[in-house]
Amino acid sequence: MSSEAVDLHFQFELSDRDFNYLKDLIYRVAGLKLNETKKTLMQSRIYRRLIQLELDGYRQYIQYLEQNPTEMEFYINALTTNKTDFYREKQHFDYLRHEYIPKLNTLLSKQHNSKTLMIWSAACSTGEEVYTLAMEFNDIISAYPKIDFRILGTDINTKVLDLAKTGVYARELIEHTVPLNIAAKSLLRGTGRCSGHYKIREELKSKIKFRQYNLMGEERFPTQFDIIFVRNVLIYFDREGITKVIGNLLSHLRQDGLLFIGHSENLHGVDDQLKMIRSAVFRKF
The missing domain is CATH 3.40.50.150 (Vaccinia Virus protein VP39)
Known part of the structure; x- marks a missing residue:
C-alpha cells in the first residue's frame, strides 16, 4: 500500500475497535497485514466512501459491508493500491x-x-x-x-x-524511463485531446x-x-x-x-x- 498525504477534515473518527475489525477483515480476505501506522490512511480512503454512501460512521460502513457482499470489491480496491513504474529494478x-x-x-x-x-x-x-x-x-x-x-x-x-x-500512460511516466528505441516500436504518442499521453x-x-x-x-x-x-x-x-x-x-x-x-x-x-x-x-x- 502506498503512502499518501491526508488532508481531509474528518466528520467521523475511526475507533480502534472498528480499525481492528477492518484490518482483520483485509487480512482474512487478501492476506494483507496492516499495522497501527496505517489507521489514518485507512480512515481517509474509507471516509470518501462513507460520504458517497451517506453513512453516519465507520460502524455503519462495517454493517454495510456485512450486508452487501459486492461492497467487498470496493473495500479491497481502496486498500490495495500499490505504486509501480516502468523499468523498476532494471x-x-x-x-x-x-x-x-x-x-x-x-x-x-x-x-x-x-x-x-x-x-x-x-x-x-x-x-x-x-x-x-x-x-x-x-x-x-x-x-x-x-x-x-x-x-x-x-x-x-x-x-x-x-x-x-x-x-x-501519461508522458511523464514514459519519457526518460522507456528507452527511445523501444518506445518507438512499442508506443503511440497521443494527439489532440490525448496529447501528453502514450498508448501501447x-x-x-x-x-x-x-x-x-x-x-x-x-x-x-x-x-x-x-x-x-x-x-x-x-x-x-x-x-x-x-x-x-x-x-x-x-x-x-x-x-x-x-x-x-x-x-x-x-x-x-x-x-x-x-x-x-x-x-x-x-x-x-
Missing part, C-alpha cells in the same frame, strides 16, 4: 535480455525447437511491469525467431486492472491478458509459467501469508522456471524448492 530486465534469452536460444537451437514463453506478472497493479516485460521481450526476440511470449497480468484490485487494460500498440497488447486474482486464494490456472514476477508485494504479508503466496506461485511455475521478487524482499524459510541465481532471482528445481 537489473531484472537486463538479466533476461543479456543472459536468460541468449542461453535459452542456444538450447533451442541445439534441440531444433522453438518456444513460447509464458510469463506471469502476479501483482501487476496499473500495468507498468506487464508492459515493460512486453516491450523488452518484443525487442529481444526480434533477434531470436525461435522464441515468442505471452504475458498474464493479475491483481486483486479491479480498479487498477481497468487502468492497466487501457494501456494509456495493439500488436503488443494482443500478447497480454489481464484478470483479477487473489494471491491468497485457492484458484489455480491450467497454465504452467516459465517466468513469474511477484515484486515488492511480499512486504505486505506476514510470514504465514508469504508461505501461502509462494506456495501458490510455485504450483504454477515450471521446473527450472524463474521467480523474481523485489530487491528489498527475501524468501527465508520458504525457498526449499528454489535456488537463488541472482539478487532477487530464483530458479525452481
Whole structure:
C-alpha cells in the first residue's frame, strides 16, 4: 500500500475497535497485514466512501459491508493500491535480455525447437511491469525467431486492472524511463485531446491478458509459467501469508522456471524448492 498525504477534515473518527475489525477483515480476505501506522490512511480512503454512501460512521460502513457482499470489491480496491513504474529494478530486465534469452536460444537451437514463453506478472497493479516485460521481450526476440511470449497480468484490485487494460500512460511516466528505441516500436504518442499521453500498440497488447486474482486464494490456472514476477508485494504479508503466496506461485511455475521478487524482499524459510541465481532471482528445481 502506498503512502499518501491526508488532508481531509474528518466528520467521523475511526475507533480502534472498528480499525481492528477492518484490518482483520483485509487480512482474512487478501492476506494483507496492516499495522497501527496505517489507521489514518485507512480512515481517509474509507471516509470518501462513507460520504458517497451517506453513512453516519465507520460502524455503519462495517454493517454495510456485512450486508452487501459486492461492497467487498470496493473495500479491497481502496486498500490495495500499490505504486509501480516502468523499468523498476532494471537489473531484472537486463538479466533476461543479456543472459536468460541468449542461453535459452542456444538450447533451442541445439534441440531444433522453438518456444513460447509464458510469463506471469502476479501483482501487476496499473500495468507498468506487464508492459515493460512486453516491450523488452518484443525487442529481444526480434533477434531470436525461435522464441515468442505471452504475458498474464493479475491483481486483486479491479480498479487498477481497468487502468492497466487501457494501456494509456501519461508522458511523464514514459519519457526518460522507456528507452527511445523501444518506445518507438512499442508506443503511440497521443494527439489532440490525448496529447501528453502514450498508448501501447495493439500488436503488443494482443500478447497480454489481464484478470483479477487473489494471491491468497485457492484458484489455480491450467497454465504452467516459465517466468513469474511477484515484486515488492511480499512486504505486505506476514510470514504465514508469504508461505501461502509462494506456495501458490510455485504450483504454477515450471521446473527450472524463474521467480523474481523485489530487491528489498527475501524468501527465508520458504525457498526449499528454489535456488537463488541472482539478487532477487530464483530458479525452481
